[in-house]
Amino acid sequence: MKVTDHVHAIKIPFAVPTRFVYLYFIYGKKICLVDSGIASAKEKIFGYLRETGRDPQEIQLLVQTHSHADHIGLSAEIKKISGCKVAAHVAEKNWIEDIEEQYRERPTPTFRSYVQDSTKIDLVVKDGDVLDLGGGENLKVIHTPGHSTGSISFVYPTDGALFSGDAIPLAGGLPIYADVFVTIQSLKKLKAVKGWKALFSSWHDPIQGEKVYQTMDEALAYMQKVHGVVRQENAGAPSLDAQALTIRVLKVLGIPENLASPIVVTTIEAHRQAGQHPDIL
Ligand SMILES: [Zn+2]
Helix, strand or coil: CECCCCEEEEEEECCCCCCEEEEEEEECCCEEEECCCCHHHHHHHHHHHHHCCCCHHHEEEEECCCCCHHHHCCHHHHHHHHCCEEEEEHHHHHHHHCHHHHHHHCCCCCHHHHCCCCCCCCEEECCCCEEEEECCEEEEEEECCCCCCCCEEEEEHHHCEEEEECCCCCCCCCCCCCCHHHHHHHHHHHHCCCCCCEEEECCCCCEECCHHHHHHHHHHHHHHHHHHHHHHHHHHCCCCCHHHHHHHHHHHHCCCHHHCCHHHHHHHHHHHHHCCCCCCC
């Protein structure tokens, strides 16, 4: 789906109903790809390029918002076909270059079906870096940690677009971040930038206009809500282990308890550890 003058969005559904990930193409003289989706999306991605008159070999740059399986699933294949350069933050490099290491350290149930191979990173990028897209266009890097240590967002000034990966939690959705304060700081950092015209997040449908800032406000409010629920449930039963606390919290939030995977338990435990810290209340 074409969203702005140059940005095209591809929605990739997961096997779990209602869950999905987005990846984005920036169509210029060459093509830049933001994240690569999951392995099963191959035909959808390449098919979209051909339907819109482009070719996978035109992909010049693949930028990774972070290393999680649903963002790197096809990276190795795309690099092989197109010869593109792949960019990521140094803190995500190992988990992209060695998927076995990622699986050992973050064994998500769907990992094996989402990602097929490791991918060598060509460009290690950091906050403030500018990547040349050719034709006088560029992509700027903003470090937005919290969901993961090396999560980065990308700014495409030509269309006033922000690509945020998983840095902005989905209000009402499954909370997944490694660090509560740092996620909030990253959200505030993105919100402080004026002039966003479009937000391309991996777990929101594309957002345009004033809804961009509204979405960031909703994410902050949701994190505060989750924090309040964690504190309330923990106060009622402080001896609960992290798994049991997570199930209680998800129930209050109206989220099915079978979604209490280890990464969600980690998030809820991070809220419990954050306690009454003034920065979050
Ligand atoms: Zn992620």
